[in-house]
Amino acid sequence: MNQRIKTIALCIALSILNTSVAICIENGDRQLDKRAAKKVLREEDPGFFTTEEAIRIGDQILLWQRVTGGWPKNIDMVSPMSKEQIDEVAVEKGRIDDSTTDNDATTLQLTYLARLYKATGEARFKDAFMKGVEYLLAGQYENGGWPQFWPEMHDYQIHITYNDDAMVNTMTLLRDIASGVSPYDSGICDEILKQRMRKAFDKGVECILSTQIVVGGIPTVWCQQHDRETLAPAKARSYELPSYCSQESASIVRLLMEIPDPDSRIVKAVDGAMKWFEENRIRCVSYRRDNSEGKWKVILEENPNDDTPVWARYYDLENCFPFVCDRDGVPRRSLEEIGEERRNGYAWYSDRPSYLFPIYREWKSKLHNN
Numbered sequence: 001m002n003q004r005i006k007t008i009a010l011c012i013a014l015s016i017l018n019t020s021v022a023i024c025i026e027n028g029d030r031q032l033d034k035r036a037a038k039k040v041l042r043e044e045d046p047g048f049f050t051t052e053e054a055i056r057i058g059d060q061i062l063l064w065q066r067v068t069g070g071w072p073k074n075i076d077m078v079s080p081m082s083k084e085q086i087d088e089v090a091v092e093k094g095r096i097d098d099s100t101t102d103n104d105a106t107t108l109q110l111t112y113l114a115r116l117y118k119a120t121g122e123a124r125f126k127d128a129f130m131k132g133v134e135y136l137l138a139g140q141y142e143n144g145g146w147p148q149f150w151p152e153m154h155d156y157q158i159h160i161t162y163n164d165d166a167m168v169n170t171m172t173l174l175r176d177i178a179s180g181v182s183p184y185d186s187g188i189c190d191e192i193l194k195q196r197m198r199k200a201f202d203k204g205v206e207c208i209l210s211t212q213i214v215v216g217g218i219p220t221v222w223c224q225q226h227d228r229e230t231l232a233p234a235k236a237r238s239y240e241l242p243s244y245c246s247q248e249s250a251s252i253v254r255l256l257m258e259i260p261d262p263d264s265r266i267v268k269a270v271d272g273a274m275k276w277f278e279e280n281r282i283r284c285v286s287y288r289r290d291n292s293e294g295k296w297k298v299i300l301e302e303n304p305n306d307d308t309p310v311w312a313r314y315y316d317l318e319n320c321f322p323f324v325c326d327r328d329g330v331p332r333r334s335l336e337e338i339g340e341e342r343r344n345g346y347a348w349y350s351d352r353p354s355y356l357f358p359i360y361r362e363w364k365s366k367l368h369n370n
Helices: 003-026 034-041 052-064 083-092 107-120 123-138 163-179 191-211 246-257 264-279 340-344 352-369
Strands: 285-290 297-302 322-325
Touching: 034 107, 052 083, 052 107, 052 123, 107 123, 107 163, 123 163, 123 191, 163 191, 163 246, 191 246, 191 264, 246 264, 246 352, 264 352, 297 340, 322 340
Parallel strands: none
Antiparallel strands: 285 297
């Protein structure tokens, strides 16, 4: 499919999607499926960003940008909005308590705006992008970490947050902008700002190294969140306890392996984490979602024929045992011991660390050959 046909097809698909959304709005359901909206914001086709539809979405993103420079999360910013909805969003623009990098918020909008500015050269998209970058830079702690929300935070939002890759996404974005890779190669920011972003990235790496859980002098992995003062593993929601966390740690290790010419501390951190992943993999089980009875449920069962490793999301800090947890905050060893709502509404196991092993072997080979 050539570029023009692909772009036309995308616009038609979005038009159909928006028509469906308009019908839903009339019936009282105002939100597009959030995954579908995110898919649109992740579009990379340069041709699409020259269309009226792409610009319409961009202008809605500007509407949702808070006075802080950041964006709230879990909101469909793609579907067409009525005048009443636009007025409601305008009233909320001054909020300072819901700007976040959680669940891809802010970083996703900034990437979309960068692509739109590259395609159109429209100053309003660059201005909003710059304001968003300043928001990210302003949120960094002196120790290099980022909280989940800022400038106004509540409860666990103050912690240094690796959960859902919030800090890794922030650091990756700042690194890519400073490096001038596409779509950030259109003169969207100057060298002075790029230097600030490089400094912020380096401080973020220092925070990652400082928060890695060390046992007997051996670095392991990370918790989903760490105390901003002590850097120790910290609790978030009632079922998110201080622990070794495999899923977010996999993303951190991948980020560290992408650093050119890593020093000995980074090499030690990666080696320690990969050893931990190797030692704590779970084999001969299947973890899947089942809808055979018309209701989604999560199943973890023994399967001697399945040699694909999985990792628990959480391992306790004392014995490194996998555990799950309900909203009562009590860790338990099996999914059957927690209620349906948390059992089926949270990702308790994953195979995410498995993709690291071939990357790690290649990474180590390059280090030995240098």
